[in-house]
Structures are given as C-alpha cells and as structure tokens.
Amino acid sequence: MVNYQFEIKLGQLLKSLSYALDIAENRYYGHSRRTAYIAHSIAAEMGLTEEVLTDVYYASLIHDIGMAGFLSNYSVIDIHYNEDLKKKHCDIGYRILDKLPFNDKVREYILYHHEDWQGNGSYKLRGDETPLGAQIIHIADYFELFFVRKYDEIHENYDINIIKKWIDVYRGKLFKDELCDVILEVIKKDKFYLDLKPENINQALDIIEPGKNTNINIHGLHNISEAFSILIDNKSRFTYEHSQGISQITSNFATYLGYNPLMIEKLTISANLHDIGKFVIPSSILEKPGKLTSKEFMVIKSHAYYTKLILRQVDGLEDIAEWAGNHHEKLNGKGYPERLNERTLTIEDQIIAFADIYQALTEHRPYRSGMEPKKAIAIMTNMAEEGYILKDLLPDFKQLVL
Template sequence: MPELIWGFLKSVSKALDLSYSGILSHHRRVAVLASKIARSLGLPEAKIALTTGSALIHDLGIRTWGDRARVHKFEVDYPYEHAVDGYRILTGGGAGKPLRTAGIRAGGEGETTTTTTTTTTTAAEPDAGGEGRGFLLAHARVILHHHDKWEGGNPSQACRDQIPIESRIVHLADRLDVLLDPAKPFNYQKREIFEVLETRRGREFDPALIDVLHDLARSDSFWFDLEPDFLAKTVEACLPGRLGARAGRDAPETEEIEARTGEIVTRVAVSAEPSLQRSSVIDILEVLARVFAEVVDRRSPYTRQHSQSVGECAFILGKHLGFDELTCRELRVAGLLHDLGKLGVSETILDKKAALTEEEMCIVKRHPYLTYQLLDEVPGFDRIRDWASFHHERLDGRGYPFGLDSSSLSTEARVIAICDVFSALSDDRPYRPGLPREQVQSILVSMAESGALDREIVDLAGRAL
C-alpha cells in the first residue's frame, strides 16, 4: 500500500512541475530538502513521512503557469492564496469559490489596507470522500501553512510554534530551492544562498531550522543530491518506509483548524487519524484521482468538470458492459486521470478561442504521452495507465500519440476514448458552446462509422449516458 501511494504522489509531483521544456523538478527537490531537514531534526518517522509527502505536492493549489512563475520567485507579495486552495482541494472543498468574509489586517505594520479575494470555497464535511479522504487531511494542514512566516503576521494568525513543524520545514526548503540557479553549480551558490536566508532568520524562518540547514549544507554531497542527474535516485532514498498510515498520529484525533487568507475565514473539523489500514487500494486511488483531476480541470474554466465527467461516464458504461465492480472503479480512476499530462500544456493554449496553430497542436498531442509516462511510475498501474493514456488513440490507427489501432486497444481503453469525446462535445469550449445531446450522439456515431470509435460502445453510450 505505501509503495503504491508514494508512487502516485511522486508521479503527481512530476506532473505539477511540467512545462514546455520538460520537468522542472521543484517539488521533488523541495521534498528531498524537507526530508533531510526533518530527519536531521530527529522527527518521528510519521512526521518525516508527512513532511516529505506534503513537500511533493505543496504547490498543487497553483492554477496557472503565470501564478507558478510568480510564486517561484523568492520575494512574493502575497503567497497564501494557493496554499489555501491546495488545502481546500485536499479536504474536498474545492477551490475558487467565495466564502463569507471577515475583516482582517492585510497591510504591513502601521498600514490598514484591506484586500479581498475569492480563492476558497466552503469546506467539505469531515468524512467527505470516505475513509480514503482521511489520508490527505494531515497533508492539507501542512500545505495550508507552508508560507507562514515564523514571526507572525500571517493570514492564519499562527506564529512560531503554532505553525506546524512540517510546514516550517517545507517553507524553508521551498524558499531555498527557488534561490538555486540551475545554470551554476549548486554547491558554489551556498554562500550567497545563506546570506539571503540569514537576513530572514527569526522573521520568516525558524532559527533552529536555519541551524540544521547550515549543518547539512557543509557537505558538498548535500548539494549534489539536488542535481538533475541524481535527483530521481535521491528522491527514492529520502522516502520513509511508511506514508499515511501513521502521518498525523501524534496529532489529536480531531482538531479544529482555522484557515484565513486575505479577508476569508473558514473552519473545518479535521480527522488526524487517516485509518489507512481499513481502506482498500481502490478507495485510496479514487480519492487521490479525484483530487488531482480537480488540479487538472481547474486550470481552465472550460474543463471544470471534464475529468470528473469522463470518470463517471466510464463507470456507467463499465456497469452496462457487465464489468465487475473493481474494473468499473478502475475505469473511473482512469477517466479521472486521463488528462494528467495537460498540466504540461499552457493555459494560453487550453483557453485559446481561435484555431490552434500546427505548433500548438503538436504541444497538445504531447499530453496523453505525458499521462502515460507519469502513470508508468506508479506500481501496479499498468491497466489504468493504458486506459487513461490511450484516450486519443483510434481504432483505425489515426489517433495519437502512439498510433495504435484496434488490435492494441482494449474494450476499457475504447470506453475512455468515447467518454472523453462525449464529455468534450457536451462541455463549453473557448471556441463554441456545449453541444446538445442529440448532436453529440450524432458525432459519436459518425466517428464510429468512419472507423475511429467502437460502434457497439457508442450505441451503448447513446442509451446509457
């Protein structure tokens, strides 16, 4: 169980760092740094696991590439919104909807400036998503506070030891990583990095963590471990033996967390005991898949429910095809994750109202390949990987990115492909409104008659969806 979940988090961590040019590795470097600091502090294995897992996905609340570029600068005017959005996504409340507001000082000392923001939504009930959801709740709290400053003045109103130790560690690791210049040897930058960090000692960063970091950084290997050539191996080495089953066990069984960002205040009761042992693998996978489907879909207003829709349609068709319950739920997971690779496509392309250029279309065609490569790293995910990443393949061999034909496409892969087309045609797009049900079915039938889609499943979709 832990191996599968670690594999999934590592895969999603890579997805969060996708760009035009490849994988930027920010989340994985932060995870390595955070794990080293946590271990040097002598924290219990549960807290090391919680710190490392949270670091792997700490910026999942960032929506656009522009937002990511802004947050990945050392000086950030207001870095809290994506932390709260990440918290909301993990706790089941979603992101991007307004909450009630309450006045709270937003300026610096002596200022009375107020700000407004609508980046959060109402919290989910404590048991939202079943037992699998509990696995993520402790990580949500770490992510919520991962930009809180040591001396206070945070929207959360937490300061010093009120900030979770895991959050303090992730914050320091995150800021160290954004200071690294990939064009220079990492160990060469040690002096100038610490000059910057020391100016924030006792104000932004926990002084004790700065001291630990000094001890770690004396070794050149500390810096070499972060280099691209060795990072994959270093990430594997830093992973604790257990994740989730003990994360948060030192915390109370239930605690009340107050989350503030700008003028927004909300409370959610959080169960800190994930009860991972009582959850089946598919329970956990469905919860994780729903979370990261939201991360993908929220990048564009035109895909807000697309992955959720594909997942549910696939589950329904699986039932009508007579698949067993487990296979139907695996189909749902594949549908939820089929567009994971779209995190590597700029929102300027996703939201473009005009026809895509040839170059832009080549970028878009990369996304199912990225989905395949990302899910290929998850142990035991072979079937789900194929079903998810073959959704643009066609029975006549004219699809992409692999050019597979009917001889290589399973019934399950054909289901996902049809559900993807069904949902895409039904939803609004930048260049057209969603199509009526009859027109959607007519297009599906036409594609089946041309040899692209499976006619029997298309006819079934016309009756079942």
C-alpha cells in the same frame, strides 16, 4: 463493502503527482521533489520521529498543489512575491487535501508553509504558532527556489560561506534560528548536493523515502483522482467539469457493460486522470477559441503522452495509465500520440475514448453551445463507420445516453 484486492504505494503516487506539478505550466522543473528532499534532510538531521518525517515528506511533495488550476497562469515567482496569491494557493491546497486520505498534520503543513518566524505570513502566525513541519517546508521551499536554483546557474561548486551569508539574512526573520543552524549542518555533506542534481533526485527520493510500507487502496486512489480531476478541469474555463463528466459517463458505461466493481473503479479513476497531462499545456493554447496552428496542435497532442508518462511511474497503475493515455488513439491508426490501432487498443481504451468524445461534443463551451445527444451520437456513428472508434460498442453506448 467489497474488499478490493488493490493497493499501491502512497509515496510512489505522490512522487508521480509531484512530477505532474513540477512540469506544469509556469513551474520550475524539479522544485517539489527537491523541496521534499531538502525538507526530509532537515527533519532527519533534527532526529524527528518516522511519523513526522513521513508527514513532512508527503506534504513537501505536493506543497504547491494549490498552484494548479487557475493559478497555473502565474509563475512560481509571481506567487511567492504576492501575498494574496500565496494565501490563495495555501487555501486551495488545504481544501483539496480535505478530500484526500491524509491526516490533519499534512493538511496543516500545506496551509501554513508560507508563514514566517516574525509573523508576517498570510495567517500572521508568529514563531512556534506555526507547526514545525510547516516551518521546515517553508525554509526548504525558499532555499530551493531562491538559493539552490540560482546558485546552480552561476557556480560549479557550492561555497558554505556564501550559503551561510544567505541564511543569516533571513535568520530570526523568515526562519527559526534552530532551522537555520540545522540546514547549515545538512549542507556540509557532499551527498546533499549530489542528490539534488536533476539526474539523481528521483533515485535519491526512492532511497530516503519514509513510510515505504504506506499503501492506499482503490478508494483512496479514487479520492485522489477526483481531487486532481477538479484541478485539471479548473486549468481552463473551456474544460470546466470535463474530466468529471467523462468520469461519470465511464462509470455508467462500465456498469452497463457488466464490469466487476474493481474494474469500474479503475476505469473511473482512469477517466478522472485522463487529462492530467494538460498541466503541461499553456492556458493560452487551451483557451484559444479559434483554430489552432499546426504547432499549437502538436503542443495540445502532447498532453496524452504526458498523461501516460506521469501515471506509469506508479507500480500497479499500468493498466490505468494505458487507458488514460490512449483516449485520443483511433482504431484506424490515425490517433495520437502513438498511432496505435485495432490490434493494440482494448475495449477499456475505447470506453474512455467514447466518453471523451461524447462529453466534448455535448458539453457547453464559452464559444459554443453543446450538441444535443442525438447529434453527438450521429457524429460518433460516422466515426465508427470510418474506423475511428469501435462500431460494435456503439449500440450499447446509444442505449446508455439516449
């Protein structure tokens, strides 16, 4: 196997992906990141090992990964109050992580993070049958969602007695006594509340992040990007396998053009993640079969902006973020969201754009059949003549797909 000289920080990547999950449709901004902070605070107060701290932190950041895809039509509250939806999103999250470079503990924490102490959860695990890490995420998740968030909206200052009353309602029922005692110790620190503020949470996570030296290579990143491409495509029945199709075309095209193996992998990853910004777009707009209003089109266009914003948060993904975020830019400056042009767009940007255009034209949608390849190429030829896409690249692309 080729030894690619490429590594990125896993913690940084997960924080970026948790941001994507937190800004998704029907989600609460900052929920995953604040849950991760609370869970880490509990685990640290308990004196757990660095390995456990790291696993709890990583699992907390993406504990709601199973809420993406088709479950994005439901709100966080809908899912927390519906046993069937709770089980589904835990199952989906567990299956997704099976494709990712995490150990079994992280997967178990996500699968069981809605089990309660009395054994009334989705899998009916009772007491310490539920892994401790999952128990920690469970109490952190509920505390953020049902206390901290509501309390923020009502009160200027926290009152420990009010928190104690809230905790005691669930003591020995939803949560283990020991965890209730620990969280009551954690909340005595003023720093705890200050770190949870929206303006502070990212910096706070950077400071406390366990496993700072944990890196992943290009293969691990590829696997994560593939898993997220499935989530992205599953958000709408109109885009089923869209990102995966673009990924395949991009890989084949980059290989045909003679790129080295590392560049082929990076371009393929970019293609997998090019539509990650669509997490933000309401399904009602994504799935609208008719013509979009101007306001709706503005919302749709924002997905490319969010794609770049999400991916640029990770050191080492700068070029991947650019290629992914520029897939709707045009050489004549008529694209979006930055109105870039031939002076700033690269061949790599165009490779992703070509794959995106061709895939969109040829894939089947519920409201229309996909075009034949020759017709799609004819449309792309017209686009090249009008300066939208790179004319010099078209002959190679035609050789690849026809």
